[in-house]
Amino acid sequence: MSEAKTPEQLLEIHNQMFMSPQDFSYRWGLGYEELAKICAISKSTAYHWLGGQASRREAGLPYQRIMAVADFLFTNAEVINPLLEQWHNSPPPN
Numbered sequence: 001m002s003e004a005k006t007p008e009q010l011l012e013i014h015n016q017m018f019m020s021p022q023d024f025s026y027r028w029g030l031g032y033e034e035l036a037k038i039c040a041i042s043k044s045t046a047y048h049w050l051g052g053q054a055s056r057r058e059a060g061l062p063y064q065r066i067m068a069v070a071d072f073l074f075t076n077a078e079v080i081n082p083l084l085e086q087w088h089n090s091p092p093p094n
Contacts, residue, residue, distance in 0.1 A: 017069060018067075019064055020059065020064060021050055021063075021064075022050065028071075035049070039066050
């Protein structure tokens with residue numbers, strides 16, 4: 001078993017996580033509308049990320065990180081869902 005990571009080490013790993021809109025949408029079978037919801041962007045922007053060569057735009061690194069984190073959550077949903085529910089239902093810190 002690996003040694004526990006410090007918050008700084010976890011943030012460093014997080015800051016190296018990236019996934020393209022094309023890879024993310026293909027892996028999870030998502031269209032531009034679902035991608036827009038996940039990344040909190042307009043449908044038009046998501047459409048241009050996934051669009052053809054003439055209208056394609058590149059997703060910025062912060063959005064690629066959002067997709068990588070979402071991929072991690074989806075991939076590990078069985079373990080993470082109970083933890084997310086516990087976190088969501090816990091009182092906020094003072």
